[in-house]
Amino acid sequence: MRILIVEDEPGIYNFLKQGLEEESYAVDIAEEGKKGLKMALSGEYDLLLLDWMVPGISGIEICRQFRQEFKQTPVIFLTAKDTLDETIFGLQTGANDYIKKPFHFEELLERIRVQLRPKSGEHSIFKLGNITLNTATYQVFKGDEEISLTQKEFALLEHLLRNKGMVCRRSRIIESVWDIHFDYNTGVIDVFINALRKKLKLGKDENYIQTVRGVGYIAKEI
Amino acid sequence: MRILIVEDEPGIYNFLKQGLEEESYAVDIAEEGKKGLKMALSGEYDLLLLDWMVPGISGIEICRQFRQEFKQTPVIFLTAKDTLDETIFGLQTGANDYIKKPFHFEELLERIRVQLRPKSGEHSIFKLGNITLNTATYQVFKGDEEISLTQKEFALLEHLLRNKGMVCRRSRIIESVWDIHFDYNTGVIDVFINALRKKLKLGKDENYIQTVRGVGYIAKEI
DNA sequence: TTCAATTTTAAGTGAATCTTAAGTCTTTAC
DNA sequence: GTAAAGACTTAAGATTCACTTAAAATTGAA
The missing domain is CATH 1.10.10.10 (Winged helix-like DNA-binding domain superfamily/Winged helix DNA-binding domain)
Structure with a gap:
């Protein structure tokens, strides 16, 4: 299972990358919005983790454009605490779930599993x-x-x-x-x-x- | 371990009751919100499964009032697909997790175990x-x-x-x-x-x- | 504040793992 | 039957990651 992370803070994406790789997901990083969208559209990924605030295009814009191309890949937003109301707006643009920073890795993992379950089969x-x-x-x-x-x-x-x-x-x-x-x-x-x-x-x-x-x-x- | 299910559809709660009892949980049902809240507050349960839409008080309201009494019992919501954004509010009112209908029983079981783990691991x-x-x-x-x-x-x-x-x-x-x-x-x-x-x-x-x-x-x- | 204990950081070392590469074997195509 | 391509096997070289130690930072108690 391949996951694309669009996130500019190395602290966060390194943590995520390592953690997810330990769970044997293949992880790629895009530190910038435009590149992130391009990579997302390549169709190589099974799930997208989008930070709410990335340089270039915003996460919500990535999601919107991505869905405009009729891509079905699940999208999970990583959002800061204080942008919750916008986040819900984000869900309306076609995201599948969101998670508040700071979050427990375990929780993110669970949500990723939920999104990937139909594809990956539910059993570990x-x-x-x-x-x-x-x-x-x-x-x-x-x-x-x-x-x-x-x-x-x-x-x-x-x-x-x-x-x-x-x-x-x-x-x-x-x-x-x-x-x-x-x-x-x-x-x-x-x-x-x-x-x-x-x-x-x-x-x-x-x-x-x-x-x-x-x-x-x-x-x-x- | 005692579980309270607040859910009005017999099809669903019977399915849950039977499945959970096979896993040796003790299960009670409340088909209606007000009664559900009362039973929940009795303090006899180790976990609550709340349907999002029950007659009487809504699930979210049950959860809110329940938490207002400083009850720590874990709460898991059962939600329909299209109410995800509201669900997120649900998590904010103090629910511990949610699961989208239709769900796999295995998955629910897993989430229940996650919530009960801290207690069941009390063997010191x-x-x-x-x-x-x-x-x-x-x-x-x-x-x-x-x-x-x-x-x-x-x-x-x-x-x-x-x-x-x-x-x-x-x-x-x-x-x-x-x-x-x-x-x-x-x-x-x-x-x-x-x-x-x-x-x-x-x-x-x-x-x-x-x-x-x-x-x-x-x-x-x- | 000072001192001692605990926790964290950092760096050098060594071992396990990963990758490359080359020779051998097997299958396929002509 | 022979040649070519691809897969298997092995071993050596490169790399990564954990181990170990010591020193620095933090915490908590006197």
Whole structure:
């Protein structure tokens, strides 16, 4: 899941970026309104976090123009305490939710989940054969055995499981997991797929993560 | 745990009642606002589920009057999709959360658990291996030996133990223990983890507090 | 205010993780 | 059957992040 943050204060966006990345969202930042709108319109994001006051175009204007293009991507506003009445106006321009600064990260996360739920499926637990991945506790089990994964391994497996039964293109994987959206003629994915299959001890009879030659990978029940 | 539902549609409250009772909550229903408020004020409930639109007094009014009596019981609103902006006012009147109809029962359950957590976690003794933490007496023992911890050390250990078996992300820790909701690219957590491990004399064979690189820490039995 | 204890900041070090790269193997196309 | 392309595997190099320590700042009590 990709999130765009339009926010000019480094203190805030760094906090958000790190926190959200720990939850394995891919996060991009725009420090300025015009750029933010352009990035938002690219269609690469699953959710927008807009600060109310950013240099350039205001958050509300970004939202309005964004919705004018019939984009459905959920929008959450980050607003200062004293602009509440305007905020409600903001919701009328098509935002989905708002959150007051200072806020608890936990609360923001919950609201993000609410917005993404219809797409991402509501459970934080994903299953594939006897493999279980729990995004809440950051744990992976194969049967009863806990498998210790690194960040990237976890993010990759999560991506595959979120899209269980569907082919995940390499380009999409590199975008979602590595947050790279340009050239990607690199072998990282292969290396990490290899690591996953090893750690999960996927034998011939447990070919849960299959290669789709020329395209990517697919996680599916056998 | 007792839950009061104020809701007039039998279809909804029966669904909720049955589901919640299966989760072993005790559930009462009020079909009408005035009665709902009276029951709520009785103080018998651990949580209120208020429909936004009930006959008699509105949900928001119930909540306002309820809070006026300095009642701390958590309140969750059930709201229709199109009343989101009003809902936000609802949160300001002292509600703890809201959920949009139609919602998934799982999601409601999750939010209920979030609200009840602080109370249900009142078991004041937490154990991890031969380590015991008592929130009532503010003491920590390792075996028979009492370990003297500072405030922050205690709070951190408590957080880890409350979430035993789950990975605690740095962002959550910094929120829960330090109450910081913004920038936190700081090394405090590391320093205190270090202090804990030292004071608790966790050797190689007693690796109760494990680090999850890039994410946080996990306290677990070995 | 002063002093001691606690908390936070900062910086150097080392280890785990990530990335790159190169050689090997497998599949596909001709 | 052979060549080419893509995937697998491995290991080394680069990087990031946590550990550790000490010093600075803050807090609280005398």
